[in-house]
Amino acid sequence: xxxxIVVVHPDLLGTYGDGGxxxxxxxxxxxxxxxxxxxxxxxxxxxxxxxxxxxxxGEDAAQTASAERLxxxxxxxxxxxxxxxxxxxxxxxxxxxxxxxGADGRARSGVGLLDVRTVKGAGRRAVGELLAEPADDxxxxxxxxxxxxxxxxxxxxxxxxxxxxxxxGNGDGTEGAVLGRVIGTYLHGPALARNPALADLLLSWxxxxxxxxxxxxxxxxxxxERISAVRERxxxxxxxxxxxxxxxxx
Amino acid sequence: xxxxTLPVRTRVAVAATRAVNALSRHAGAGSGTxxxxxxxxxxxxxxxxxxxxxxxMALVSGxxxxxxxxxxxxxAIEGALGRAATNATGSNMPAGHVTALAATxxxxxAVLEVDEGYLPRLVASLGPRVVVLLNLxxxxxxxxxxxxxxxxxxxxxxxxxxxxxxxxxxxxPLVAWAASGAASPVWVGAGLSWREDAVGCPxxxxxxxxxxxxxxxxxxxxxxxxxxxxxxIEGDDVVLADGRRLRVALALPGRFNRANAVMAAAAAxxxxxxxxxxxxxxGEVDEVAGRFAVVGVAGCAARVMLAKNxxxxxxxxxxxxxxxxxxxxxxxxxxxxxxxxxxxWDVPFERLRGRTVVATGERRRDxxxxxxxxxxxxxxxxxxxxxxxxxxxxxxxxxxxxxxARCARSPHLAASVEGEVDFIGNYTAFTDLMxxxxxxxx
Numbered sequence: 001x002x003x004x005i006v007v008v009h010p011d012l013l014g015t016y017g018d019g020g021x022x023x024x025x026x027x028x029x030x031x032x033x034x035x036x037x038x039x040x041x042x043x044x045x046x047x048x049x050x051x052x053x054x055x056x057x058g059e060d061a062a063q064t065a066s067a068e069r070l071x072x073x074x075x076x077x078x079x080x081x082x083x084x085x086x087x088x089x090x091x092x093x094x095x096x097x098x099x100x101x102g103a104d105g106r107a108r109s110g111v112g113l114l115d116v117r118t119v120k121g122a123g124r125r126a127v128g129e130l131l132a133e134p135a136d137d138x139x140x141x142x143x144x145x146x147x148x149x150x151x152x153x154x155x156x157x158x159x160x161x162x163x164x165x166x167x168x169g170n171g172d173g174t175e176g177a178v179l180g181r182v183i184g185t186y187l188h189g190p191a192l193a194r195n196p197a198l199a200d201l202l203l204s205w206x207x208x209x210x211x212x213x214x215x216x217x218x219x220x221x222x223x224x225e226r227i228s229a230v231r232e233r234x235x236x237x238x239x240x241x242x243x244x245x246x247x248x249x250x
Numbered sequence: 251x252x253x254x255t256l257p258v259r260t261r262v263a264v265a266a267t268r269a270v271n272a273l274s275r276h277a278g279a280g281s282g283t284x285x286x287x288x289x290x291x292x293x294x295x296x297x298x299x300x301x302x303x304x305x306x307m308a309l310v311s312g313x314x315x316x317x318x319x320x321x322x323x324x325x326a327i328e329g330a331l332g333r334a335a336t337n338a339t340g341s342n343m344p345a346g347h348v349t350a351l352a353a354t355x356x357x358x359x360a361v362l363e364v365d366e367g368y369l370p371r372l373v374a375s376l377g378p379r380v381v382v383l384l385n386l387x388x389x390x391x392x393x394x395x396x397x398x399x400x401x402x403x404x405x406x407x408x409x410x411x412x413x414x415x416x417x418x419x420x421x422x423p424l425v426a427w428a429a430s431g432a433a434s435p436v437w438v439g440a441g442l443s444w445r446e447d448a449v450g451c452p453x454x455x456x457x458x459x460x461x462x463x464x465x466x467x468x469x470x471x472x473x474x475x476x477x478x479x480x481x482x483i484e485g486d487d488v489v490l491a492d493g494r495r496l497r498v499a500l501a502l503p504g505r506f507n508r509a510n511a512v513m514a515a516a517a518a519x520x521x522x523x524x525x526x527x528x529x530x531x532x533g534e535v536d537e538v539a540g541r542f543a544v545v546g547v548a549g550c551a552a553r554v555m556l557a558k559n560x561x562x563x564x565x566x567x568x569x570x571x572x573x574x575x576x577x578x579x580x581x582x583x584x585x586x587x588x589x590x591x592x593x594x595w596d597v598p599f600e601r602l603r604g605r606t607v608v609a610t611g612e613r614r615r616d617x618x619x620x621x622x623x624x625x626x627x628x629x630x631x632x633x634x635x636x637x638x639x640x641x642x643x644x645x646x647x648x649x650x651x652x653x654x655a656r657c658a659r660s661p662h663l664a665a666s667v668e669g670e671v672d673f674i675g676n677y678t679a680f681t682d683l684m685x686x687x688x689x690x691x692x
Contacts, residue, residue, distance in 0.1 A: 011449045014596070015388060016593075017593050017596050018595075019596070020623070023624075043457070059396040059398060059450075060396070061398060061455050062450050065450065127589075128589070145589075145592060147590060188592045190592060193616075193619050193620070193623065221615050222619050225615050
């Protein structure tokens with residue numbers, strides 16, 4: 001088989017290096033002998049058919065433009081209906097929800113693939129390392145860098161992806177949302193480079209098979225460093241509540 | 251050093267600025283450009299405006315090329331206007347500006363590099379003769395505003411400054427938008443290799459279409475399009491609106507430095523220099539604040555380069571590829587670098603395949619993962635100097651024969667063959683290495 005991996009609107013949602021998620025998925029498939037094609041789907045063209053879709057972060061005006069395009073086209077919902085896998089990060093995550101706040105402060109309709117809505121947060125932007133304990137206990141700690149001003153409110157049909165251990169995430173102590181094979185998250189880094197187990201979960205959904213482990217030495221070293229950095233900072237700040245740490249076991 | 255026309259309070263502030271900077275340099279606390287300026291501004295909040303009064307002044311801003319263009323412009327006007335006050339080390343906020351101005355006679359010309367966020371305020375308060383707008387792209391997203399917001403703020407400030415001329419990179423839609431309400435803009439076709447931040451039309455939120463090729467122009471359906479160029483770059487030449495064609499021979503490498511040079515020359519002409527004189531002077535500059543210099547590191551020669559964001563990295567990878575020298579890449583993520591190195595995934599490191607590559611710096615592990623997925627075999631070495639050494643050792647077989655002996659015997663000789671190792675670092679990785687390197691002479 002060959003996987004078609006679509007990076008959605010990199011011209012609009014490519015601000016934070018999240019295009020790297022597509023690269024990570026394609027390489028991890030290829031390293032296992034699974035063919036993978038990476039397609040950059042710019043906003044001017046129809047969204048191609050794919051097995052996996054990645055949406056990244058973007059600025060306010062670009063986010064609104066991308067959401068309108070996806071809503072009008074309907075191709076992403078149809079793909080999900082066929083069983084496609086979606087990873088949406090930051091602005092992309094907000095787009096997949098029911099509504100989000102545009103640059104002008106007005107609420108905009110999202111694609112509605114996740115039962116969440118995002119409003120402007122009252123305080124400062126959430127900028128910094130984000131560490132979260134995943135709801136799916138097959139996954140190790142999730143690590144990344146968040147940079148957003150949104151407060152994301154989950155509806156009854158949106159299970160959280162994880163519980164926040166350090167950082168802000170959705171704003172209510174949870175991070176991200178999952179519905180079926182659609183995942184939304186605030187993790188940049190890009191997310192899959194820092195969380196290869198999450199990449200493999202998406203790949204196993206898309207291929208329908210169990211995947212043999214890879215030799216993730218570099219990823220493990222990066223995870224250990226970032227998780228330790230968060231822990232040391234918290235220790236310095238004498239934050240009381242305890243966090244479970246898990247170093248590098250991906 | 252005549253500060254005689256200034257109020258007493260200002261003279262005290264100038265003296266304090268100089269004294270604190272001198273102390274800071276002697277104490278080895280830094281390059282002595284920020285602490286004094288801050289003290290001076292505390293003593294006289296209007297110090298910058300007072301020191302700026304009566305000077306022919308140019309401000310240079312943009313995401314990439316600020317420091318280089320500032321230096322080239324200061325050099326270019328030296329014949330016509332004399333030695334300029336300038337913040338040569340890239341301290342590009344008001345404290346650095348105060349230090350630069352306080353170190354020169356009142357009335358001397360000034361060429362100041364300005365942080366993108368401070369530009370609107372300084373255009374309004376200093377009333378510069380010319381502002382140079384280079385480009386705008388993503389940089390340090392964890393602490394700076396979105397580039398579109400910056401462009402809009404520039405536009406508002408420039409549209410109410412009729413006495414300020416602008417020299418504008420017309421190939422970048424965002425800066426063209428910023429200058430679209432400005433008085434007498436000089437539109438320069440300075441190129442734009444990174445278009446990912448420019449496809450959204452700043453005028454209507456539609457999409458900008460770029461014509462194929464390097465110099466094809468751009469347009470949006472709403473009618474906003476590349477302005478008619480007053481200055482074009484054709485190969486090694488610059489072509490002016492009146493049809494004059496001048497050869498631009500530079501000691502600095504790379505397409506982007508040619509663009510910086512032409513922008514600087516165009517601004518020098520606005521300030522009163524002649525084109526020929528400006529270009530001749532610019533051509534003699536062979537390094538800028540250490541960038542592109544060949545320095546001695548652990549006994550071997552390294553050509554050192556600074557790249558801070560995806561646009562800058564793309565330009566430098568164009569410069570070092572193809573090639574066979576080992577490449578050391580240094581990545582930090584301190585506040586001055588931006589704390590989120592996710593942008594590493596916007597850089598086409600795939601181009602380093604086949605080279606000897608060493609990853610170093612505090613965020614070498616982020617880089618190592620990026621290189622791993624780019625299919626670039628590499629080593630990671632924690633210490634920057636050790637990394638340069640390791641790269642040189644590993645690359646001995648692939649660089650010119652006898653490289654080791656040359657390096658060991660004479661760094662000057664090594665410098666004459668343009669260095670044995672290419673080092674590219676982001677901001678603090680670059681400055682850390684430079685602090686530990688020795689100049690090999692020119």
